[in-house]
Amino acid sequence: MACSIYAFDAYGTLFDVHAAVRRHSAALGPDAAQFSTLWRAKQLEYSWVRTLAGRYQDFWALTEQALDFAFAATPSADPALRPHLLEAYRQLDCYPEVPELIRGLKREGKQLAILSNGTPDMLASAVSAAGLDGCFDAMLSVESIRAYKADSRVYDLATTHFRVYPEAVSFQSSNRWDIAGATAFGFRTVWINRTGAPNEYPDLSPAAVLPTLSGLVELG
Structure with missing residues (x-):
């Protein structure tokens, strides 16, 4: 699905x-x-x-x-x-493929969120600097629960906000430990392995591994 x-x-x-x-x-x-x-x-x-x-x-x-x-x-x-x-x-740089990928998902009618340890101010600054204002339906910060990833309450921020079950969410992260936490929660996970790092947490495997966010749309 x-x-x-x-x-x-x-x-x-x-x-x-x-x-x-x-x-x-x-x-x-x-x-x-x-x-x-x-x-x-x-x-x-x-x-x-x-x-x-x-x-x-x-x-x-x-x-x-x-x-x-x-x-x-x-x-x-x-x-x-x-x-x-x-x-x-x-005002960190976004990765080169990010703007096209995000806008492509929006054109397909997908709902998009950032789910991050960052504060709301940090996220707003980064998104604005990347020219991505208005691209995300939600910017979900751990500040509301006062706990960090990979606590399961962090991932529940997304299911609560969108009122969906975990399997409706595709979660993308470059951090393997974050992918492990999200997999345990029930998300479909895609590990963006930008550095070619070895795999970890074999019992909490991602649904897919990509070297960059390019190719995410093709996964469906």
């Missing part, structure tokens, strides 16, 4: 999380790539720990804290770049 609703993870799936550092890579110096990887890893780690501990802070606060850790762990990086990196993170 074809899905009527397409829900997308934001960071790493629609928007390139490394774009902020890439814009300032010359100023950051030779450790820029390592710095970006660490920033992202700590951002996610903090979200998992705070969900498990029941001590929620919003995703922008975690993004700032993770950036501060990356600076502390990377002596070659100049902390004066902090405000510039944070501003760049609010």
Whole structure:
């Protein structure tokens, strides 16, 4: 059965999380790539720990804290770049195939959502910067439940909003752990494996694996 609703993870799936550092890579110096990887890893780690501990802070606060850790762990990086990196993170580049894919799904009459750890302000800024204003029927943030992925309550935001069963939703994410959580919840899942990473969680397999979002429409 074809899905009527397409829900997308934001960071790493629609928007390139490394774009902020890439814009300032010359100023950051030779450790820029390592710095970006660490920033992202700590951002996610903090979200998992705070969900498990029941001590929620919003995703922008975690993004700032993770950036501060990356600076502390990377002596070659100049902390004066902090405000510039944070501003760049609010306006991340979307991946090249995203605009055409999103508009193609809209033309087919699909309902589209972003389902993200990001705050509403973060998501609105990213969508606007990508020129995708008005393309999504819903931008669903974990802020309303104060817990992060892969908590099942996050995925329930989509079924509650659209008043559907999980199997009506096709969920796309570049994060394998996110796909595992969404699969366990009952979504049809499509892993966007942009980095060619090895598979994990074999008991929670996606319905399909794609290297980019191109080709999603053909899955039906």
